Amino acid sequence: MEFDFTWLLWSLPLAFALGWLASRFDLRQWRFESRQAPKAYFRGLNHLLNEQQDQAIDAFIEAVQNDPDTSELHFALGNLFRRRGDYDRAVRVHEHLLSRADLSPKDRQRAQHALAQDFLKAGLLDRAEAALVKLDGTPFEAEARLARLAIYERTREWNKAAEVAELLEHAQRGSFRLRLAHYRCEQATALRQHNRTTEALTLLETLVADAPESARGWIGLAELRHSLSNTEGAWEALRQLCLHVPSHVPLVAHNLAIWAKLLQRTAQARELLHSWSARHAPSLDVTQALAHLEADPTAGRQLYIEHLRREPSLVAASLWLAGEHWGQGEEEKLVKQSLDRACDPLKxxxxxxxxxxxxxxxxxxxxxxxxxxxxxxxxxxx
Missing domain, CATH: 2.20.28 (Rubrerythrin, domain 2)
Structure with a gap:
């Protein structure tokens, strides 16, 4: 039986026509979908500008469904979920991004950073820490380390906090010397609570040698020495504070005066505090410490008058009036109680x-x- 070439002649134009129709249908579908995605995207952007987060989320979800391979839409959607407090959905969006094999290294780092922020906002500090550690060596490293520092402070993990602060200091991301000093003081406090006094003493002595500008270091060292019956060493620590961190003398003036009396160094303490007062603005704490050092109560009360000449002070006036007897017992008591109550917020x-x-x-x-x-x-x- 001979083959009829007539069917071949008819089938070729028919196949061409069907192919052309199919291509037109796909092109229309593609155009329709590409029009739908931008419309949903711009609709979501408009809702964002109008602070309509719920409607914006719905629009971005529609945009993502139309174009599931676009990472920017996923980032926008995840950020919106986080801002609304829907942390579970934000985590799922960013974890989905990280699971994609076609994600660029830059977007992968960005998704890792976003995931860490999700965990931080949700209060999942252990998972946030694990996510932040993975950002070492990326453009988000400095920001991630600062976030880890905040986590360690909240959880009172002072050893880890000190390690991260040292890394930031070496990377020249700011000065963390005083922050490190605080961490060392916290570590010393923890050592004292566990009866490891010798280690705490060594830590504080090393601290003030390395960072003499740390007022807390000197105060902690003075208190620890005093608790060990080393009042001489405690007084010397406060004297060093007066030399290295004079701004914090008001905090230690009271102890300075008390320990000076115990060591019979009243004249030296008085000279130290008077010298400080001459160079700085009047301080109630320093004035009280000087009054405490005076053997004559009248001379001590006169210091409050000198304080008032330099700077008006209701507290100083109240302290001066405390030594006065000027009226009936009950009336005087009521007036002084009222003054004390008025002065309390000022202290x-x-x-x-x-x-x-x-x-x-x-x-x-x-x-x-x-x-x-x-x-x-x-x-x-x-």
Whole structure:
């Protein structure tokens, strides 16, 4: 049977026509999808500008479904989830990005950083730490180390905090000398709590030798020496503080006066504090310490008058009036109680970063967690 070439002639144009129709259909579909993705993307962007996060998330989800290979849409969606507090979904988006084999190294590092931020915001500090460690050697290294430093401070892992602070110091990402000194002081406190006093003493002595500008180091060393009945060494530590960190003398003036009396060094302490007062603004703590050193109560009260001549102070006036007897017993008591109550807020310390006030002095603010944000002066003196 001979082959009929007529069918071949008919089939070739038919195949061409079907192929052309199929290509047109695919092209239309591609054009439709490519139009849909930008529309969803720009709709989401418009919702973002209008601070409509929920609608923006819906629009970006639609955009991602239309174009699942676009990493930028995934980053935008993950960031939106995190900002809304939907940390589980943010983690899933960024983990999905990290699982992709076609992701560029730059985007992989960016996704790792975003994942670490998700864990930080969610309060999953152990997982955040593990994610941040993986950012060593990347452009996010400095930021990741600062975040790890904050984690170690929150969890009070002072050894790890000191290691990271030293890395940042060596990388010239700022000065961390005083921050390191605080960590060493915290380590010394922990050693004392575990009855490892000798190690704590060695640590503090090394600290003040390496960082004499650390007021906390000198104060911690003085207190530790005093607890070991080494009042001579404690007084010497405070004297060194007066030389190296004079701004913090008001914090130690009281102990300086008490220990000077025990060691019969009243004249030396008085000279030290008077010299400090002549070079600095009046300090209530220093004035009180000088009054305590005076053998004659009248001479001590006169110091408050001299303080008032230099700077008006309700607290100083109240301290002067405390030694006066000028009225009926009950009336005098009521007036002095009222003055004490009015002076109480003025005796507090105030954080310069957030304004948190406290009766005691803090090296790290309980409110904003800033280090060295408390001026060593009372509220009335600021």
């Amino acid at each position: 507090r310390y105030r954080c310069a970063a957030c304004g948190f006030e406290a009766r005691q002095y803090f090296w790290q603010c309980p409110g904003c967690q800033s280090w060295d944000s408390y001026p060593p002066r009372r509220v009335e003196e600021l």
